[in-house]
Amino acid sequence: MSTSTVAPVAPAPAAGRDIRKAGGRALRYVLMIGLGLFLFGPFILSFFGSFKTNAEITAYPPSLLPSGEWQFENWPRFFGTDVGGEARLDGAVSLGLMAGLFAAFLTLLLTGLTSEIKGKTLPRSVGLPLSILLALAGGAASALYVNVRTDAEVVEWATVGAAITVLLLVAVLLLAMSQPDWRRVLMALGWSLALFAFVTVLIEQVAMLAGGGRVWRWLFNTSVLSVMKASLQLVFCVMAAYAFARLRFPGRGFIFAFMLATMMIPGAVTLVPAYVLMSKLDWINRAYSLIIPGIVSAGSIFLLTQFLKSIPHELEESAYIDGASYFQTLKDVVLPLARPALLTVFILQFQAMWNDFLGPLLYLQRRDMWVMNVALNIFTGQFRAELNLLLVAAMLNAAPVLVLFFLFSRFYIQGVAYAGVKG
Amino acid sequence: MASTAAPPARRVKKRVRNETAVAYLFLSPYLLVTVVFTVGIVAFALYISFTSYNLFESPTWVGLDNYRKALADTGPSGFLRSLVNVFWYVITVVPFQTAIALMLAIVLNTPVRAQQFFRTVFYGPSVTSSVVIASIFLWLYLKTGVINYVFDQTFSLFGAQWTAIEWLNDPRGLFQIIANAFGGDIPSDQWLFRGPSVTWLALMALNIFTTAPTFMIMYLAALQDVPPTLYEAASIDGASKRQQFRSITLPMLRPVTLLIVVLGTIGSFQVFDQVKILTSGGPLNTTLTPVYLVYSEALGEVGGGSVIRMGLASAMAFVLAVIIFIFAFIQRRYIESGTEQY
Numbered sequence: 017m018s019t020s021t022v023a024p025v026a027p028a029p030a031a032g033r034d035i036r037k038a039g040g041r042a043l044r045y046v047l048m049i050g051l052g053l054f055l056f057g058p059f060i061l062s063f064f065g066s067f068k069t070n071a072e073i074t075a076y077p078p079s080l081l082p083s084g085e086w087q088f089e090n091w092p093r094f095f096g097t098d099v100g101g102e103a104r105l106d107g108a109v110s111l112g113l114m115a116g117l118f119a120a121f122l123t124l125l126l127t128g129l130t131s132e133i134k135g136k137t138l139p140r141s142v143g144l145p146l147s148i149l150l151a152l153a154g155g156a157a158s159a160l161y162v163n164v165r166t167d168a169e170v171v172e173w174a175t176v177g178a179a180i181t182v183l184l185l186v187a188v189l190l191l192a193m194s195q196p197d198w199r200r201v202l203m204a205l206g207w208s209l210a211l212f213a214f215v216t217v218l219i220e221q222v223a224m225l226a227g228g229g230r231v232w233r234w235l236f237n238t239s240v241l242s243v244m245k246a247s248l249q250l251v252f253c254v255m256a257a258y259a260f261a262r263l264r265f266p267g268r269g270f271i272f273a274f275m276l277a278t279m280m281i282p283g284a285v286t287l288v289p290a291y292v293l294m295s296k297l298d299w300i301n302r303a304y305s306l307i308i309p310g311i312v313s314a315g316s317i318f319l320l321t322q323f324l325k326s327i328p329h330e331l332e333e334s335a336y337i338d339g340a341s342y343f344q345t346l347k348d349v350v351l352p353l354a355r356p357a358l359l360t361v362f363i364l365q366f367q368a369m370w371n372d373f374l375g376p377l378l379y380l381q382r383r384d385m386w387v388m389n390v391a392l393n394i395f396t397g398q399f400r401a402e403l404n405l406l407l408v409a410a411m412l413n414a415a416p417v418l419v420l421f422f423l424f425s426r427f428y429i430q431g432v433a434y435a436g437v438k439g
Numbered sequence: 440m441a442s443t444a445a446p447p448a449r450r451v452k453k454r455v456r457n458e459t460a461v462a463y464l465f466l467s468p469y470l471l472v473t474v475v476f477t478v479g480i481v482a483f484a485l486y487i488s489f490t491s492y493n494l495f496e497s498p499t500w501v502g503l504d505n506y507r508k509a510l511a512d513t514g515p516s517g518f519l520r521s522l523v524n525v526f527w528y529v530i531t532v533v534p535f536q537t538a539i540a541l542m543l544a545i546v547l548n549t550p551v552r553a554q555q556f557f558r559t560v561f562y563g564p565s566v567t568s569s570v571v572i573a574s575i576f577l578w579l580y581l582k583t584g585v586i587n588y589v590f591d592q593t594f595s596l597f598g599a600q601w602t603a604i605e606w607l608n609d610p611r612g613l614f615q616i617i618a619n620a621f622g623g624d625i626p627s628d629q630w631l632f633r634g635p636s637v638t639w640l641a642l643m644a645l646n647i648f649t650t651a652p653t654f655m656i657m658y659l660a661a662l663q664d665v666p667p668t669l670y671e672a673a674s675i676d677g678a679s680k681r682q683q684f685r686s687i688t689l690p691m692l693r694p695v696t697l698l699i700v701v702l703g704t705i706g707s708f709q710v711f712d713q714v715k716i717l718t719s720g721g722p723l724n725t726t727l728t729p730v731y732l733v734y735s736e737a738l739g740e741v742g743g744g745s746v747i748r749m750g751l752a753s754a755m756a757f758v759l760a761v762i763i764f765i766f767a768f769i770q771r772r773y774i775e776s777g778t779e780q781y
Contacts, residue, residue, distance in 0.1 A: 044549050051546065052560040055652065059563060061585060062575045076583035077591075186467055255465040265462035271470075278477050282763050284709050284730045284756045288737045288749055289484040290476070292494060309476040312469040342461045371568030373712050374734075389570040393716050396574055403578050410574040414567040421566045425559045428566075432656045 059414065066090055066407040073404050087404065094231060094408040099394075101229025101383025108223035108384075109216075110302035111240050116216030118244055120208040122251065124187040125347070149206070190343050229383035231391075231412075237380070238370060238387040239416075241306055246365040248311040250358055256312065257320030258346050262332070272321075279314045283374070291378050305379035310369070316361045319431060323357035324350065360431035363424050367417050388413045488753035493739075498750065505754035515630060516720075518755055521727045522762070527635040528728070529707045529766075531643050532650075537699055539651040541692070544658035558659070565652040569712040576645050577717055580606035609637035610723040627723070636725035642713050650706065654699045661695040662688070697774040701767045708763050729759045 053060075061080065065073055067090060068082045187208075188201065219240060226233040259265070260272055290309070299305040327350065335345045351358070376387045386394075392413055395406050421428055463470075488505055490498035509518040547558055564572060579585045587603040594601035612633025615625045625633050635643070665688065673683045711730040714720060720727035720735075734740075736752035 041551075044546075044551055047546060048551060048557050051543065052557055055648075056560050056563045058572070058575045058579060059567075062578065065578065073578070074581060074583050076588070078583070078585050078588050186464065189464055252468040256469040259462040259465040263458050263462040263465070265459040268462070271466065275469075275473075278473065280705075280764075280767075281477065281481065282705060282709055282756075282760045284733055285484055285760045286477070286480050287730070287733055288753045288756060289480040289487065291737055292483070292487070292492075292749060293476075293480060295494060309472060312472050314473075317469065342458075342465075367566065371570075373568065373570050373715075377715070378734075378738075389568055392570050392574055396577055396716050406574055407578065410571045414571045417566050417568070418563070421562070422559060425555070425562070429558065429562070429656050429659075432653065432660075 059411075059418075062407045063411055066404060066411050068404055070402055070404050073407070090404050090408050094405050094412070097231050097405070098227075099229035099383055101227075101233075101386075103224055103226075103228040103233070103384045104382065105220075105224070107301055107303070107380075107382065108220045110304055111223050111237070112216040112218070112220030114303050114307045115219040115240060115244055116212040116214075118248055119215040120212035121187055122247075123211050124204050124208040125190065125251070227384070229386075231409075233384055234386050234388050234391045235412075237385060238389075241303060241387065242366045242369040244303075244307055245310045245369040246362045248307065249313060249316050249365045250362055252312045253316040253320055253361060254346070254351065254354070254358065256317045257324055258342075258350060260317070260321040261324035262350075263342070275314045275317060279318070287374070287378070294379055300379055301382045301385045302379075303385075306369070306372075306375055313365070316365060319361060319364075320354070320357055323354060327353050356427060356430070359424065360427040363420060363428050364431050366420065367428075370417055484753045484756065487750050488757050490750045492749040493747040494749060495747075501750065505750045506758065508751060509755050509758060515628075516724045516727060518729065518732060518758070520630065520724055521729045521732050522759075523631060524635070524639065524724075524726065525708055525710065525728050527639065528643055528646075528710060529704055531635070531640075532646055532707045533700060533703045535643075536647045536651045536654060536703055537696065539647060540654035540699065541658050541696075543651060543655040544662055547655070547659055548662045558656075562652045562656065564649045565656075569649060570716060572645065572649050573713050573716040577607065580641055582606075604637060606641040607638055607717055608722050609641075610721075610725050612636050612725070613640065630723075630725075636722070638718060638722060639726050642710075642717065642726060645713055646707070646710065650703065654703065657695055657699055658692065661692055665691045693774065697771065700770050700774065704766050704770065705763055708759060708766070729755055733759075 064081055067086045067088060069084065069087055072079075072083060188205070223233065223236060223240075226236045260268065294300055294305045297304075331349050331353075332345050335349045340348070371389070372387075373389045373393070376390050377393065380386060380390065388409075392406075392409050395409055487498055489500060489502060491501045491504075492498035512518050514520070543561060547554065547561060551557065581587075582603050582605045584606075586606065587601070591601045591603070611619075612625065612630070612635065614632060614634035616637075618625050627633075669687050669691075670683055673687055678686070709730050710728050711734065714726050714728050714731050715734070718726045720731055733752045733756050736748045736755070739747035
């Protein structure tokens, strides 16, 4: 752009070069637009294709736009698809439990740090009974809920119980470290248990409402899994990255090198034993199989570590001197600065889960637990006769990721570049 | 926290101990998940690769039997066949995707308006899932589809005739086609010499289409990291654009090229999604890949039967992993030794 402003001042003999330059620029744009059309062409073609009749879509020669009437009803027709799967409770409960657990964990971390409500500190005479009440209510609700579900022959409580215990233990320890005031810890626990019960039942009920082998249910499954996995990764990977980037402890170099080495393990090797493990744990057709191994990933930790290292130390030093704990420093000083990296990790992980195929194909086999990708695979296999509906499904599956990408492409590209080049 | 009254040495020591505890607490979720779902699982995989195991009965030790079985299977749907297939795939896809990624990055790196927009558009195929792209190409690759149409139009421009190809169901090998053109033929039991089939080539093209933009972004980031002063100095010395590209750009891109080639190789050796969705290993096993075999053995989907052979599947996975490591190691050696001369 700057060259074009310089050009008119150039002396007369350079006129020929100017023309060549302008020609070169035009050529560049033609090249860009051509490549852009080529790379984005399949999406454009199939977007228009999704409005064609089935006869027209396979007709030769193919046309870009529907020649006859636009078949807008393809889309609602696809949404009406019902492959007759039965909505079963265990899958829905696994989704709900995972979402509830995450909500509880996050509340525990965020609300537990303060007993202030909207900037006003609660008087001790109110705060203490309220905390106890909340803890009791939340605990009772969770216990009641688990009891009801266990009666309904949902056995996974035992397997998930371990995960929940460990996570809550980690959270409570973190809290206790940053907040020696036990009332606040208690209050946080109360809030989080109450929220746990609420979110669990909410997600599970929505899943049951969305039904069995239907598009709504698959969209719901995919969204819940993607959002959950991305959010969980934020929390746990930031914690690990902070330890790698800022804390000095014996074994740091080894664990970091080990983590990088695990990134080299081909996924094919873990495919078989992971499947065996999941079936032994009875996690096939449950959300745990994808969420629990996915709460951390070496790639995200690596990206966040590199980013945290690039943030200047001074602010944290002053926070320490002011008496803040490590956890408080992480939450109040580091996290606000790391927002771009957090957004990047969220987007990358959301997309990774949304686009994952082999994992859901192995672990989520029942029709009410399919994600969009698995459903699409079935469509390509069984419904080849209705290619226009397949295109609707493909477009629908691509849309969320494409929209997210268009909105946040800067962060997205940063992430890919960061992980690749700065590493 | 730090009480000023305590003697400094003790304070430091306490702080160090505290720091270690906090660090391991922060790392605990990662360590737990990794120990169970990576270390434990890989160790378990190694163990069951020496056993006969079908998920329902406890594993029985068979020693190296699985490895022998996998590597001795020269049949048309055996493990060696899948290795040969994936070998064609890797040596085609990796160079092409790397070269195209570099080309796209160089085009994008020129100063144009709306660079951000173009970058986003170029990256489109990489953002969406392989399942979406495969579904779309299932349609584009039809005998009456757009790809055949484009070939038809291009050929007719030159007055030639294009016979429509059924891209996703054409087992003819590349070398076989060439032999046919010269009047020869390669019998079907000589699959090794038939070369990659037309369908396999179509899947390769599909994969290059989706992965090249990913690596383009890496190249783009690396290109923007090249210090502009290098180019300025070179142009003062009278180096042409072409010379600058060969003696500045390419050497500066060596590290990222290594990364792209290694990542591309690891990814290509494990190709699965497109095969599962579009061909299921067919036609005539010409798109059978190791990971697809591992998947079908583990789920008991081989030959329509329901025999689950976890041990065999695991052994295949390990053989594949070893091959991947060897390739990555050689590439690293080769590209790094080249770096030294600059």
